[in-house]
Amino acid sequence: VCDFEPGAIVSDACASYDTLEQLNEAIHPYLHSITQNTDFFSHYRLSLYSKKCPFWDDEDGMCGNRACAVNTLENEEDIPLVWRAKELGKLEGPTAQHPGRQQQREHPQKPLQGGLGDQVDESCVVEYDDECDERDYCIPDDASATAKGDYVSLVDNPERFTGYAGVGAHQVWEAIYRENCFSKPPKVAQSSAQSSPGGASPFGGFNNPEQLQAANQLRNVLKDQAFGKTVKSAIAKGADPARLDPVEFDDTCLEKRVFHRVVSGMHASISTHLCWDYLNQTTGEWGPNLTCYEQRLQRYPDRISNLYFNYALIMRAVGKIKQHIKDYTFCSQDPEQDKRTKNSVLRLASALPDGPEVFDETVMFRDPDTVALKEDFRNRFRNVSRIMDCVGCDKCRLWGKIQTNGYGTALKVLFEFDEHDSSKDPPLRRTELVALINTMHRLSHSLTAIKEFRQMVEDRDGIH
Numbered sequence: 001v002c003d004f005e006p007g008a009i010v011s012d013a014c015a016s017y018d019t020l021e022q023l024n025e026a027i028h029p030y031l032h033s034i035t036q037n038t039d040f041f042s043h044y045r046l047s048l049y050s051k052k053c054p055f056w057d058d059e060d061g062m063c064g065n066r067a068c069a070v071n072t073l074e075n076e077e078d079i080p081l082v083w084r085a086k087e088l089g090k091l092e093g094p095t096a097q098h099p100g101r102q103q104q105r106e107h108p109q110k111p112l113q114g115g116l117g118d119q120v121d122e123s124c125v126v127e128y129d130d131e132c133d134e135r136d137y138c139i140p141d142d143a144s145a146t147a148k149g150d151y152v153s154l155v156d157n158p159e160r161f162t163g164y165a166g167v168g169a170h171q172v173w174e175a176i177y178r179e180n181c182f183s184k185p186p187k188v189a190q191s192s193a194q195s196s197p198g199g200a201s202p203f204g205g206f207n208n209p210e211q212l213q214a215a216n217q218l219r220n221v222l223k224d225q226a227f228g229k230t231v232k233s234a235i236a237k238g239a240d241p242a243r244l245d246p247v248e249f250d251d252t253c254l255e256k257r258v259f260h261r262v263v264s265g266m267h268a269s270i271s272t273h274l275c276w277d278y279l280n281q282t283t284g285e286w287g288p289n290l291t292c293y294e295q296r297l298q299r300y301p302d303r304i305s306n307l308y309f310n311y312a313l314i315m316r317a318v319g320k321i322k323q324h325i326k327d328y329t330f331c332s333q334d335p336e337q338d339k340r341t342k343n344s345v346l347r348l349a350s351a352l353p354d355g356p357e358v359f360d361e362t363v364m365f366r367d368p369d370t371v372a373l374k375e376d377f378r379n380r381f382r383n384v385s386r387i388m389d390c391v392g393c394d395k396c397r398l399w400g401k402i403q404t405n406g407y408g409t410a411l412k413v414l415f416e417f418d419e420h421d422s423s424k425d426p427p428l429r430r431t432e433l434v435a436l437i438n439t440m441h442r443l444s445h446s447l448t449a450i451k452e453f454r455q456m457v458e459d460r461d462g463i464h
């Protein structure tokens with residue numbers, strides 16, 4: 001039986017660290033091979049440059065644009081990172097402009113301009129299902145007829161340290177965590193799954209930074225007071241203060257805690273990758289940075305727990321679409337390639353536990369009172385995907401968008417798909433499937449990296 005108690009370490013997911021690590025060892029090679037060796041899963045289409053941040057002005061000194069990040073980097077590291085941040089955040093490898101829906105409709109088989117390399121069958125990359133579905137948890141990146149798509153090789157653009165930091169990055173994280181305030185009225189127009197026009201604020205209508213800051217300060221004071229009382233009483237009952245997390249001790253229901261865990265787990269996974277593939281600015285070499293791990297992850301068991309939680313959640317979602325994959329048409333142009341791709345995904349899916357063994361989604365949204373909550377949950381997750389357009393570093397935005405789409409897809413599969421009768425399932429877009437598998441690979445890599453980091457700490461401290 002799942003234990004969704006506040007303060008639970010991974011128990012929300014019904015599987016222990018050990019179980020998940022063992023599973024990970026078995027499936028990591030499949031995931032690695034799928035994401036690195038198949039054209040289908042090693043490329044992605046998204047609107048990387050054409051969407052403006054819908055929440056704050058890009059010219060604003062406080063926002064997550066490139067200039068903010070660069071300035072902050074200079075201050076933090078005291079080296080000329082203005083240049084490096086820009087360089088490291090740049091995307092490499094084949095990219096091509098999306099041909100636009102009109103051209104797709106008129107010449108569906110015509111090869112695209114720009115090219116994805118000789119091995120990539122470009123006609124496979126174009127898809128026609130840009131339309132939104134009300135059951136989506138993400139805004140499809142090319143939902144708007146005017147949106148342009150960019151093709152990116154994920155292999156040539158690994159997620160790693162970019163130097164993006166400071167006020168801009170913090171503002172984005174802050175906006176994402178603020179989506180967890182379910183008690184507040186919805187902040188962005190939510191009836192439509194299309195991008196809202198510029199100017200919408202994720203901050204309860206405060207577009208003016210001073211107003212917003214004052215409101216936040218007040219809210220934080222009130223929250224700290226309430227949290228202080230809860231913490232005192234939890235500690236009096238024997239709780240470990242190091243493990244207390246404000247969100248878990250707020251008066252939150254299960255669904256809200258899950259929302260927080262997903263976001264925090266995604267954040268923890270990003271931190272793991274940047275610590276694992278870090279640039280030593282003295283030697284110019286890339287490699288694991290143990291101090292980075294200790295400061296951002298080891299000190300916070302809840303963050304690591306949330307990362308494992310996400311792995312269990314995604315694993316369940318991928319396990320749930322086994323039949324869907326069997327019926328999925330990858331691309332009609334190259335049957336041999338299709339077959340290989342399908343077989344590799346099926347090998348992965350069959351290595352996953354059957355049923356809700358690692359994660360039981362049926363305990364959520366069960367109560368009739370939670371119907372509206374589900375809608376709210378979905379809308380807030382859509383907002384998180386919109387916030388990604390505010391990330392001021394290309395590579396971070398790329399992986400941020402892939403991972404939010406991956407989690408959004410996992411939530412859609414968990415809460416909207418029927419494992420036993422797929423006739424009413426919403427459609428699964430190519431980009432959703434690619435994002436789901438790549439997000440799972442990212443988490444799998446994070447688990448491996450964390451295990452290595454733990455070992456490095458033990459070796460250094462002489463613990464055996």
Ligand code: FAD
Pocket residue numbers: 159160161162163164165166169170172173263264265267268270271274296303388391395396397399400
């Ligand atoms: P941050 O990581 O910015 O965290 C801000 C605050 O959030 C912390 O002070 C803490 O209070 C809280 N917090 C931190 N982690 C968690 C957690 N797991 N759960 C709950 N709360 C938490 N940088 C790169 O080098 N490479 C990337 O690929 C990259 N991708 C990014 C993608 C996105 C979407 C964003 C918003 C940023 C990305 N960054 C990336 C920047 C990176 O995440 C950090 O913002 C940056 O390294 C500065 O880190 P920090 O230590 O100041 O704290």
